[in-house]
Amino acid sequence: MQLLLIHSDYIEYETKKQTPVAEKIEDSLKSGRLEEALTVFTAVESVDEANPEEAIEKAASEIEKVAAQVKTNRIMLYPYAHLSSDLSSPKIAVQVLKGIETALSGKYEVKRSPFGWYKAFTVSCKGHPLSELSRSIRPEGTTKAAAKPEASGEKEEVVSEALKAEGTARS
């Protein structure tokens, strides 16, 4: 799973049109808005299909860490296929997105924009050094880790993310 986390003044969306795989939704999901929120653009990937529960748990944990860093308790989950060239099936994507929503709902105000719809959206990124972060979530035992080891320390992560955010790092 690929996550792009934007600390946002606001995020709002409005469904425009279904694609052939549009999630069936209640009217309440047709539009949404959160202010002072963490927007989590999310691409569920084929690597997540073997163990969706593990993917949900790891993603929720990463999102919690970033929400704590930027001190928000509002989260907008937003499906975003353009973050990956190796996507999961739509069925697994919806399962994982709903799973993350459920995992976070006890502790946060969570909204989720629907999968499989053309949507208009506006997002406002705050622009501070932690306001744009990306995370790769990978199953245990695969090469790309979900996050750097704790031992590498917060500062190193912040610097690394700062560089990444501005196109500097070679990985």
Next chain:
Amino acid sequence: MQLLLIHSDYIEYETKKQTPVAEKIEDSLKSGRLEEALTVFTAVESVDEANPEEAIEKAASEIEKVAAQVKTNRIMLYPYAHLSSDLSSPKIAVQVLKGIETALSGKYEVKRSPFGWYKAFTVSCKGHPLSELSRSIRPEGTTKAAAKPEASGEKEEVVSEALKAEGTARS
């Protein structure tokens, strides 16, 4: 190079803080806004380093095609490292971004947000089926092509992009 092209009601940005590799800029580049524009989030990659001129030419050509599809003559080039995990050096990135700006400037109103700065931004995506497209630009002879062959036809491309936009496609 990875491009994420957003047909935007508006895009605006404001520089907040330099990173260690911040591009030296005139005051005129410290903030910017375009309405009814194509926002081109751009990650220059290590594969672009061997022949930056070819990368510039191909990227400008893809951007022109999409600008024609969505019928705009305003383009905001916006460096966006989060689109790739294999970035070029900052030097090449700035060279390529400036090169694309120059290549498009004769025909379009082009603005470019600066490389290497923390920036606040707001982008509003229109939400129609062609308002979010991604493109991979690759040198001649490498496996991933810059775009599907013309023979595949416009309709197929649109459908493919529609699915991609909403998380459906397996590639």
